Amino acid sequence: MGLPMSKGEIVAGCLAPHPPHLVYAENPEQNEPTAEGGWEQLRWGYERLRASLADVEYDAIVLLSPHWQTYIGTHFLGLPSFKSLSVDPVFPNLFRYHYDLNIDVELSRQIHDRAHEAGLAVKMMENPDFRVDYGTITTGHMFNPAWDKPLVVVSSNRSRDYYSVEVMQEMMMELGRVTREAILASGKKVVVLASNSLSHRHFTTESAIPEDMSKEHITSHAMHLWDMRMIEYFRSGQAQRILDEMPEFTEQAIAESDGGGLSWLLSTLDIPKYPGILHGYGTIIGTGNAIVEWPERLHTEASE
Amino acid sequence: MSTGELVGSYIVPVHPHTVLAADQNEGWARLRDAFGEAAQRIKDSEADLLIIYSTTWPSIIGHQIIADPNPEWVMVDHDFHDLGSIPYSFNIDEQFAHAWNKANQKRGLKSRTVAYHGFPIDVGSVVALKLLNPDNAIPAVIVSSNVYANRAETTVLSKACMDVVRATGRKAVAVTAMSLSNRMFTKHIDPKDDKIHSLKDDEWNRKILEFLSEGRLEDVGQLSRTIHQQIRVNKVVAFKPMWWLSGMNQNRNNLTGEVLAYEAVHGAGAAVVHLDPAESGAGDKEYDEDDVEYFAGERNVLDAQETVDDVSEEASKLRSVETNGPELWEPTDKGESVNSQAAPKPVGAYPHARRVGDLLYLSGVGPRQPGTNAIPGGPIHDSDGVALDYDIKAQTHAVVENITRILEEAGGSIEDVLDVTSFLVDMDRDFKGYNEVWAETLGHVGPTRTTLAIRALPTPIAVEMKVIAKAPSLE
Ligand SMILES: [Fe+2]
Numbered sequence: 001m002g003l004p005m006s007k008g009e010i011v012a013g014c015l016a017p018h019p020p021h022l023v024y025a026e027n028p029e030q031n032e033p034t035a036e037g038g039w040e041q042l043r044w045g046y047e048r049l050r051a052s053l054a055d056v057e058y059d060a061i062v063l064l065s066p067h068w069q070t071y072i073g074t075h076f077l078g079l080p081s082f083k084s085l086s087v088d089p090v091f092p093n094l095f096r097y098h099y100d101l102n103i104d105v106e107l108s109r110q111i112h113d114r115a116h117e118a119g120l121a122v123k124m125m126e127n128p129d130f131r132v133d134y135g136t137i138t139t140g141h142m143f144n145p146a147w148d149k150p151l152v153v154v155s156s157n158r159s160r161d162y163y164s165v166e167v168m169q170e171m172m173m174e175l176g177r178v179t180r181e182a183i184l185a186s187g188k189k190v191v192v193l194a195s196n197s198l199s200h201r202h203f204t205t206e207s208a209i210p211e212d213m214s215k216e217h218i219t220s221h222a223m224h225l226w227d228m229r230m231i232e233y234f235r236s237g238q239a240q241r242i243l244d245e246m247p248e249f250t251e252q253a254i255a256e257s258d259g260g261g262l263s264w265l266l267s268t269l270d271i272p273k274y275p276g277i278l279h280g281y282g283t284i285i286g287t288g289n290a291i292v293e294w295p296e297r298l299h300t301e302a303s304e
Numbered sequence: 305m306s307t308g309e310l311v312g313s314y315i316v317p318v319h320p321h322t323v324l325a326a327d328q329n330e331g332w333a334r335l336r337d338a339f340g341e342a343a344q345r346i347k348d349s350e351a352d353l354l355i356i357y358s359t360t361w362p363s364i365i366g367h368q369i370i371a372d373p374n375p376e377w378v379m380v381d382h383d384f385h386d387l388g389s390i391p392y393s394f395n396i397d398e399q400f401a402h403a404w405n406k407a408n409q410k411r412g413l414k415s416r417t418v419a420y421h422g423f424p425i426d427v428g429s430v431v432a433l434k435l436l437n438p439d440n441a442i443p444a445v446i447v448s449s450n451v452y453a454n455r456a457e458t459t460v461l462s463k464a465c466m467d468v469v470r471a472t473g474r475k476a477v478a479v480t481a482m483s484l485s486n487r488m489f490t491k492h493i494d495p496k497d498d499k500i501h502s503l504k505d506d507e508w509n510r511k512i513l514e515f516l517s518e519g520r521l522e523d524v525g526q527l528s529r530t531i532h533q534q535i536r537v538n539k540v541v542a543f544k545p546m547w548w549l550s551g552m553n554q555n556r557n558n559l560t561g562e563v564l565a566y567e568a569v570h571g572a573g574a575a576v577v578h579l580d581p582a583e584s585g586a587g588d589k590e591y592d593e594d595d596v597e598y599f600a601g602e603r604n605v606l607d608a609q610e611t612v613d614d615v616s617e618e619a620s621k622l623r624s625v626e627t628n629g630p631e632l633w634e635p636t637d638k639g640e641s642v643n644s645q646a647a648p649k650p651v652g653a654y655p656h657a658r659r660v661g662d663l664l665y666l667s668g669v670g671p672r673q674p675g676t677n678a679i680p681g682g683p684i685h686d687s688d689g690v691a692l693d694y695d696i697k698a699q700t701h702a703v704v705e706n707i708t709r710i711l712e713e714a715g716g717s718i719e720d721v722l723d724v725t726s727f728l729v730d731m732d733r734d735f736k737g738y739n740e741v742w743a744e745t746l747g748h749v750g751p752t753r754t755t756l757a758i759r760a761l762p763t764p765i766a767v768e769m770k771v772i773a774k775a776p777s778l779e
Binding site: 121 | 361362363368378386389414416418424426448450452488490491537
């Protein structure tokens with residue numbers, strides 16, 4: 001390992017969900033549709049997350065979105081910038097976003113190379129016509145609406161679909177470990193974001209006004225219980241229990257942790273034994289979403 | 305009036321290799337050639353509409369239908385981005401898309417059209433339209449695959465589509481963009497090393513193709529869940545495209561099938577199959593799943609305060625009585641019988657109607673809905689015989705609609721009704737409502753009428769009518 005001076009750092013790791021409804025409700029100029037608000041609990045949660053990190057210096061954001069789905073290993077955006085229009089194929093009525101984002105290609109390649117050395121299937125994505133998925137853009141926007149930090153965008157390998165939650169988690173723990181190593185070796189200060197909901201059973205209907213909050217609630221009591229159980233673990237520093245219960249949680253709550261983001265995040269954070277800060281919880285068309293931050297200062301305190 | 309019909313069905317693979325890299329692997333080249341052969345057959349069939357059901361466009365809010373007349377963009381695959389980009393500009397039948405959307409809603413489905421600049425047409429649809437319709441000569445429609453939809457919903461989607469094909473007199477081709485086994489290699493491979501991922505996947509694929517080459521589409525549909533468990537990566541909750549395609553073909557098992565190619569694409573099973581509506585020898589069905597005409601929907605999740613008993617008006621109209629009534633029979637078919645798929649099945653060995661000279665004698669018609677057997681307005685008692693509140697006006701309306709369907713099947717109309725004998729199980733309660741609906745409907749036609757009170761009818765309904773009508777001329 002290099003000198004402490006040049007050592008990179010994960011300044012925070014966050015669970016930062018991406019339903020496009022959040023961007024829709026914010027009415028940013030980049031998004032074509034307009035809303036009369038909605039999902040305020042979560043949008044205030046993102047506000048608190050941004051405030052919490054306002055005074056923290058960092059160089060880049062490393063983000064894993066379950067809506068860039070790859071079956072052949074893990075892919076990384078590999079060009080310096082991407083600019084286009086992202087239309088959500090599922091909620092095109094809510095999300096048609098003109099994005100213009102920068103990539104930290106150097107850090108992407110460093111993570112890619114370490115993952116390759118560790119035996120994981122990886123690929124750089126270097127096709128300039130590629131459209132960035134709406135999950136990446138929603139989380140990117142909600143976390144940093146100024147878009148003034150370069151991103152590392154990691155695809156979601158669908159190993160859960162191929163094999164099982166257990167195999168997925170094993171691969172994501174490994175990817176998380178090499179992501180951490182690459183960040184520390186890069187000398188950069190980085191925020192790591194896992195972009196996923198918790199319980200993930202949607203309504204298959206949408207009210208005439210999508211942002212009508214009188215219609216918004218969790219799809220079922222069982223989903224609520226699972227979400228609260230996970231949040232309890234987040235808040236009490238029991239990341240290992242989350243990993244232990246990941247198979248049951250992912251299957252029974254149809255959780256979006258199936259994309260691997262949450263396991264990967266906890267691995268990049270060395271499986272935190274210190275509490276995460278819950279900035280917000282809310283439902284979006286019936287799915288459960290939590291915004292949680294694990295700040296570096298708590299990590300440092302816990303290891304002292 | 306011209307009647308629309310399906311002039312052919314095709315199953316085609318979804319990955320971009322056939323468009324971008326056919327020269328890199330002999331199997332991919334053969335798939336490309338098979339696409340070319342299918343394109344020629346579609347042209348020769350003089351089809352005027354291509355209907356794509358794509359498994360690579362998942363949806364959550366019901367089904368979505370592309371309605372942008374000219375979607376244009378550049379498609380890059382999420383996995384195979386290194387093969388290159390596919391620019392596209394398609395010719396979409398906007399009017400058909402809107403009509404299908406309405407027909408879906410009529411049959412109880414959640415559905416919407418999509419027409420936004422920059423909407424990402426999915427890889428399966430892009431590949432299918434590029435290769436089956438290279439010059440955009442035939443207008444197309446594309447429908448999504450709902451991740452939660454099961455057989456009932458997917459079947460009703462196909463019926464709504466065929467409602468519009470028939471009503472608009474189209475010569476349509478149905479296409480499912482799908483893999484057979486969809487397990488790909490999880491590592492990068494050299495194109496020349498491509499093969500089906502595993503022997504088991506290959507064996508299942510060959511079994512499916514054997515069924516299809518015998519024209520046994522409904523059998524494959526009924527094996528959908530098994531196929532899903534055996535050779536499908538759980539991207540969506542079921543293997544649905546065969547439900548849709550079989551529904552488009554009236555759940556037939558005696559089509560004329562031909563496998564134009566079967567190859568591997570990065571380990572997945574990729575086939576081009578043609579199913580012609582011409583009858584072939586097979587046709588045997590060993591078992592049948594229920595047929596579904598209308599989708600009754602999920603519980604009404606958006607209105608949390610509603611209890612199960614307090615369901616919406618629509619749902620209560622469709623309350624099913626499948627376990628509440630006598631066994632159903634296929635209508636008998638002797639002499640000059642008139643039978644209609646669009647009328648409820650009989651409760652004994654009799655036809656819907658019979659022609660004698662210039663007259664048409666209808667068997668007693670009740671309000672039961674064809675297919676679902678639901679009773680609009682609700683049944684008069686539950687399966688334990690406990691009396692239920694019901695709506696006599698809704699029931700009477702449904703009787704008149706069923707009479708209309710039978711007469712139309714015979715080539716006539718409701719205007720032909722000459723004489724009606726009506727049976728009510730509760731004259732005191734129901735005569736007024738029944739009489740109001742009569743005045744609005746048959747009252748205008750002017751047949752003679754006799755109304756009788758009786759103790760019961762064979763199903764839990766409150767009204768039935770016995771009709772004699774003018775037979776339509778035989779020219
Ligand atoms: Fe998502």
